Amino acid sequence: MPQILDEIEECVPALRRYARALTHNPDLADDLVQDCLERAIRKRSLWRPSGSVRSWTFRILLNVYRNDLRRRRRALDLPLDALETDPPGFDTQSGRLALAETARAMQSLPMEQREVLLLVAVEEMSYADAAQVLGIPIGTLMSRLGRARATLRRLTEAGAPKLRSVK
Amino acid sequence: MSREERKITEHDLHAYADGLLTGPEREAVEAHFAADPAAAEDVEAWRRQNDALRALYGHVAAEPVPPRLDAHRIERNLHARTVHWSRMAAAAVLLVCLGAAGGWFGREFAGPGPAQATLVSEAMEAHRVYATEVRHPVEVWANERDHLQTWLSKRLDRAITVPDLRPDGLTLVGGRLLPASSSAAAQFMYEDETGRRLTLYVIPAQDGRKTAFRYAKLEKLEAFFWSDEGISCAIVSDLPRDRLKEIATRAYDQLG
Secondary structure, three states: OHHHHHHHHHHHHHHHHHHHHHHOOHHHHHHHHHHHHHHHHHOHHHOOOOOOHHHHHHHHHHHHHHHHHHHOHHHHHOOOHHHOOOOOOOOOHHHHHHHHHHHHHHHHOOHHHHHHHHHHHOOOOOHHHHHHHHOOOHHHHHHHHHHHHHHHHHHHHHHHHHHHHHO | OOOOOOOOOHHHHHHHHOOOOOHHHHHHHHHHHHHOHHHHHHHHHHHHHHHHHHHHHHHHHHOOOOHHHOHHHHHHHHHHHHHHHHHHHHOOOEEEEOOOOHHHOOOOOOOOOHHHHHHHHHHHHHHHHHHOOOOOOOOEEHHHHHHHHHHHHHHHOOOOOOOOOHHHOOEEEEEEEEEOOOOEEEEEEEEOOOOOEEEEEEEEOOOOOOOOOEEEEEOOEEEEEEEEOOEEEEEEEOOOHHHHHHHHHHHHHHHO
16 A cells, blocks of 8 residues: 555645646645545545546545635635746746736636646646546547637737736 | 548647647648648647746646645554544444534534544543542642633633533532643543533634534543634533533533
C-alpha cells in the first residue's frame, strides 16, 4: 500500500495547480486538495488500477470542489487574490495586461467549460483522460472545450482594445 | 500513397492546438490551413490561450507543497482517527441525532463527524478511568470551585462556567485537566446522593460551529454531546437516557 501513497503524493503539485486555477484562491484551493487527499487515502483500498492514479485523484478533487460550491453558493464571488503577485516570466506591461485579462475571463467562464479547458490546457491531459476525469463522453468534452475557447476569446478580445487605450 | 484529402474536423484542430497530433495527422492539419485561413487563425488563438493559462497557473505546481498536504502525514492522522472510530464501532455504539429535540430544532443537522466521534470516545474513556476512582477522582475539589473554573478556562483558552446541577440532584465533586487528541480537555465530575457519577468533558472547538444535540451509547455508558460557543462538550453517565438529557440541557444552558 505505501506505493499508491507515493503515487498520490506525486499528483499533489498538479492537484494544487488545478484547484488554484479553478478557485483563484490559494487557501481555499489547498483546503480542497487536503480534503481530496484525505478521501483518496481513506479510500485507497477501494482503488482498482483501471485508470491512472492521476485521473482518479482529479476526479475526487472535482467532486470535493463541486460539493464545496454547492455548500457556498457565493463561490463565484471569490476574490482574485491568487493574482496579487505576477506569475513569473511575464515582465512586460502588455504581457501582464493580457494575463490579467485572461484571468478575469476565466472567472466568468461557465464552470463546466472552465473545468474542461484547465484540464486540457494547463494539466495537458489527453481528451480521453479528461473525459474520464469529468465522467463525460468525448463528444461532450469536445463541445465544451470548443465553447470554452470561443467564450474565452470573445471575453478577452472584447476587453482588449479598451485596456490598451487606457494604459 | 494516394493523396486523398482527409476531412479535417474541429476535433483535429483542437488536437493540433493542444499538441496531441503527430506524424501524418499533424501534417494533414497543416496542409488544411492553406485552404482554410480562418481555421489557422482559430488554432493560433487557442495556442495563445494555452500559453496564457500555463503562464497564469503553471507556477503553482513548482511551489513547495505545504506540510498539511503531505500524503504520508495525512495517512498517519487518518490512521489515528480510525483507531478511535473502530474501537467504538466494535462495541456497537449507537449514535443517534436528536436534532429535532427540544430547543435544538432547526440547528445544523448533519451526521456526527470524525471530530465528534473522537470527542465522545475520549469523553467516555475519561469517564471510565476517573468515575470509578475512589480516592483521587479529581485534581481540584469542589471546595475550590472558583479556582477550578479560572484554571481550566485559562488552560482551554475559553471562558468556561462550571454548571450548577444541584436542581438535578447532582453535586460537584471537582475537576481535572486531561490531554485530548487535539488540545487539552477539562473534565468536571458530579455525583448524586447514591454516589452515582456523571462527568462533563469539555474541549475547545476548532471552529465556531454549533451542532445539534447528539446522543451516543457504548455498553453501559450513555453520552449527550454538542458544540456551541467555541467549545465542544460531552456529558457521560450510566443514568437513564431521559434523565441524562435533562441534565445535559441544564449544563448546555449554563455553558452557553
